[in-house]
Amino acid sequence: MKILIAYCTSSDNSEKLARAMESALNQEDVDLIEVGYKTIIDLSSYELTILGSGIYLGHVCIQIIDMVRNSTNFPPKFAFFYSRQRKEPYPNAFKPIKEIFESNGSEFLGEFNCLGEDFSPYTNEEFTDAQENFERQGFHPNKEDLKDAKVFAKSLI
Ligand SMILES: Cc1cc2nc3c(=O)[nH]c(=O)nc-3n(C[C@H](O)[C@H](O)[C@H](O)COP(=O)(O)O)c2cc1C
DSSP states (O other): OEEEEEEOOSSSHHHHHHHHHHHHTTTSEEEEEEOOTTOOOOGGGOSEEEEEEEOBTTBOOHHHHHHHHTOOOOOSEEEEEEEESSSSOOTTTTHHHHHHHHHTTOEEEEEEEEEOOOOOOSSHHHHHHHHHHHHHHOSSSOHHHHHHHHHHHHHTO
């Protein structure tokens, strides 16, 4: 299966998750691409598109949002992954992008998320959450997160 894993990252957490997924899909034809500000990808050349990001001020990165907004061709299937520093997940973070895919006939297969520390905090709350997570469980994404990301990736095919 021809698969795209495209991600943006500020501190490599999304890249770690993307590479874990790529390794789980090593029987497939996978392109791994870091999305920048002007990245254009023909998404319709893939049977499955997996997009990943950190959460930045409650949102996924603008590079991914712009890449999808500027797309005119869409894949038959898509999925998302993200990591975040706060304890609570962000189930609506990809919602604007999901709507664009679905209005173009793509089928949503699922979403993976885990913790991911950054330690360049923007609010005291974020820093406290990150510190507590770190003290409780060590740095994320950890081995368990990467294993879970692989299981998720395999579940998509
Ligand atoms: C500018 C900035 C803003 C962030 N805002 C949030 C946020 O609103 N909520 C959250 O849970 N984490 C937030 N984080 C933490 C990141 O989402 C988290 O560390 C993630 O794993 C980063 O992934 P990356 O290394 O792929 O960029 C923020 C990080 C940065 C750098």
